[in-house]
Amino acid sequence: MEKLPGGRAGIYRANNHVIRPANKTTPLLHRLLNHLHQQGFHHCPKPIAIDSEHERLSFLEGQVYNYPLQGHIASKRALISAARLLRQMHDASVSFVDGLDGNENWILPVRVPTEVICHGDFAPYNLVLNGEEAVGIIDFDTAHPAPRTWDLAYALYCWAPFKTHAFDKLGSLNEQIDRAGMFCEAYGVTKDTLCVLPDVMIDRLEVLVSFMKSEADKGNEAFQKNLDDGHHLAYEKDIQYISQNKQKILTYFS
Incomplete structure (x- = not known):
């Protein structure tokens, strides 16, 4: 093996x-x-x-990348095809949500309205590429029912990416906003949804940090290691970065 x-x-x-x-x-x-x-x-x-x-x-054949985003994974084609895959997955999950009874076990909490099944970690490292084309989604461990915007917000954060760490960052703020716009257009985001995405991104990251700390308090060694390595500090800096640039992002989206 x-x-x-x-x-x-x-x-x-x-x-x-x-x-x-x-x-x-x-x-x-x-x-x-x-x-x-x-x-x-x-x-x-x-x-x-x-x-x-x-x-x-x-096994899904193809290439899987991680940060820093370089080569095929950083291409516009990868970005756009990833957004289209997310939309297709969300649409296909609607009828699954309709059949749930509310007693299911999910790793992440259910959020209302339960419009779709969110992947929960739609980041570049969970996409399979064939050249520059995103052809598969992997690692559904964090999937859970939630609004589309919940998954979209985290996807934008990861794919723009609105990150401040030197290892994870890609391009200037304007370039990040451009990439976010391309992702939203490829997904088919409505104008009403665009105006709430910066706030949902912030909320999503705040919930992630709280979840990490809660799991570490329960004795989860993986999350404790993440805290020891300062992952939560990077998320908190990114929350501040998005908050400081919220109006500029909204101006582009409006």
């Missing part, structure tokens, strides 16, 4: 399958992935099997 980089530990490739640790949400996520395929959305892994310790999924 080949150990795959990134994400959680213990993820391997065996021929055309990916083997990952299972948890209490895995059966629900397998239902979601199967539903997406049934709706004609084939740009995500297909569940193969599950036991008490591991899940087995189909």
